[in-house]
Amino acid sequence: MYQLDNSLRGRDFISIHDFSPREVAYILEAAMEIKKLQKAGIAHPYLAGKTLGMIFQKASTRTRVAFEVGMYQLGGHALFLSPRDIQLGRGETIKDTALVLSRMLDGIMIRTFDHDEVLELARWSSVPVINGLTDLLHPTQVIGDMQTILEHKGQLKGLKLAFIGDGNNVAHELLYGGAKMGMDVVIASPGGYEPDAVVLKQAQEDARESGATLWVVGDPAEAAKDADVIYTDVWASMGQEDEAEQKEQAFLNYQVNSGLMSLARPDAIVLHCLPAKRGKEITDEVMDGPQSAIFDESENRLHAHKAIMAVTM
Ligand code: CP
Ligand code: NVA
Numbered sequence: 322m323y324q325l326d327n328s329l330r331g332r333d334f335i336s337i338h339d340f341s342p343r344e345v346a347y348i349l350e351a352a353m354e355i356k357k358l359q360k361a362g363i364a365h366p367y368l369a370g371k372t373l374g375m376i377f378q379k380a381s382t383r384t385r386v387a388f389e390v391g392m393y394q395l396g397g398h399a400l401f402l403s404p405r406d407i408q409l410g411r412g413e414t415i416k417d418t419a420l421v422l423s424r425m426l427d428g429i430m431i432r433t434f435d436h437d438e439v440l441e442l443a444r445w446s447s448v449p450v451i452n453g454l455t456d457l458l459h460p461t462q463v464i465g466d467m468q469t470i471l472e473h474k475g476q477l478k479g480l481k482l483a484f485i486g487d488g489n490n491v492a493h494e495l496l497y498g499g500a501k502m503g504m505d506v507v508i509a510s511p512g513g514y515e516p517d518a519v520v521l522k523q524a525q526e527d528a529r530e531s532g533a534t535l536w537v538v539g540d541p542a543e544a545a546k547d548a549d550v551i552y553t554d555v556w557a558s559m560g561q562e563d564e565a566e567q568k569e570q571a572f573l574n575y576q577v578n579s580g581l582m583s584l585a586r587p588d589a590i591v592l593h594c595l596p597a598k599r600g601k602e603i604t605d606e607v608m609d610g611p612q613s614a615i616f617d618e619s620e621n622r623l624h625a626h627k628a629i630m631a632v633t634m
Contacts, residue, residue: 322365323354329632333443334451336460338497338523342531345467345501352468352621352628359394359624366396367631371427373399375453376409376418378433379559383595383622384453384461388430391627397427397634419445428634434560449633456560457517459490462594463498465625469618470504470550473590478503478531483548483585485509485541486575486602487568488516491554491594496524496535503531509544510537511571541575545584552592553577553602569601578604582612590614 329344337345358365373392377385385401392399404410409418415438422429423446431439432453443450452460467477474480482499484492488510496516499506506524508516515537524535538544545551556572557565577591591603591613599605608615 322363323351323358325351325367325632330634331449332633333449334460334629334633335439335443336452336458336497337463337494337501338527340501342501345498348464348628348632349468349471351632352464352625353471355627355631356621356624364396365394368392368427368634369396371397371634372425373397373428373430373630373634374402374422374426375399376402376404376407376429376431376433377453378404378431379454381432381453383619384432384626387622387626388453388630391623391630395627395631400426415441416445418442423447428630451629451633454490456558457490457493457520458497459494459594460497461622461626461629462491463494464629465621466495466552466592466594466618467498467502468621468625469592469614470590472617472621473614474549479505480549481505481507481547482550482552483507483509483544484552484554485544485577485581486553486572487514487556487558488537489554489558492516493520495552496520497527499533500524500527500535501531503533505534507535507544507548508537509539509541509575511575512539514568514571541581542584545581548585549589550592551577551582551585551589554594555596555598556602572602576602576604577607579606579610582607592618595619
């Protein structure tokens with residue numbers, strides 16, 4: 322069985338920004354090795370007897386299933402903790418929740434709105450905390466994304482990824498991921514919806530070591546030109562339901578369709594974290610077309626999450 326080292330044992334997984342390029346490469350390697358074991362039907366109980374608690378303050382299909390199934394395949398157990406059922410939903414503090422859960426669990430995954438809640442949970446938790454998405458960042462997604470790009474392209478360094486759409490949690494984490502791994506990332510967003518300036522600046526600082534170029538443009542065609550990877554996400558994220566109509570107007574020219582695809586490299590792949598609003602940010606034709614690696618990307622959440630848990634817990 323593939324040998325894990327203890328270098329990341331006990332670490333929180335809150336953003337790719339917190340890890341060195343070598344550490345990110347190790348998580349990606351573990352994801353690919355664990356995927357091979359699973360495909361070969363070889364048992365890989367790296368977390369036998371361990372338990373992960375999963376707090377979901379927002380909906381989820383992929384993240385929940387990947388963590389729950391992943392934990393089972395690693396020989397451990399996962400608990401789904403809905404805010405409707407646990408006392409956190411009735412006002413128990415994050416601090417007390419962290420102190421209690423740390424006494425019983427080996428790891429805590431949380432999906433929530435305010436990024437500070439994850440930081441607060443990690444501050445008081447003595448077991449690793451995994452960020453399963455906040456309004457600011459979506460790091461487990463981007464490990465799976467980079468795994469998918471590696472599988473399709475054989476490399477990350479020197480590639481150009483164009484993210485077309487809202488400067489959101491996924492866009493932010495792609496900036497951090499590209500920065501660490503030497504992949505150029507350009508975000509094309511309409512005015513007022515660009516990525517957070519602090520995240521961009523931090524990612525650009527991270528990128529000094531890897532040589533990646535990270536930038537923001539207004540024109541989706543300019544971003545898509547000669548790209549190796551075209552990436553998009555919904556225009557209105559969870560929690561922005563009220564803004565959906567207004568955003569739809571602002572993003573009309575930001576659809577990933579065959580016209581935009583024709584500007585990218587002929588061998589470019591398309592990614593979308595999902596769930597998608599088909600016919601809005603991406604057409605059926607592109608999503609179901611030959612360049613789409615979207616469902617490989619979804620599957621890789623399983624392998625990526627298993628790696629994140631296996632190396633940290
Ligand atoms: N991409 C993603 O995180 O999907 P879910 O919201 O279904 O977990
Ligand atoms: N940006 C999206 C990603 C969903 C996985 C959201 O936050 O809703």
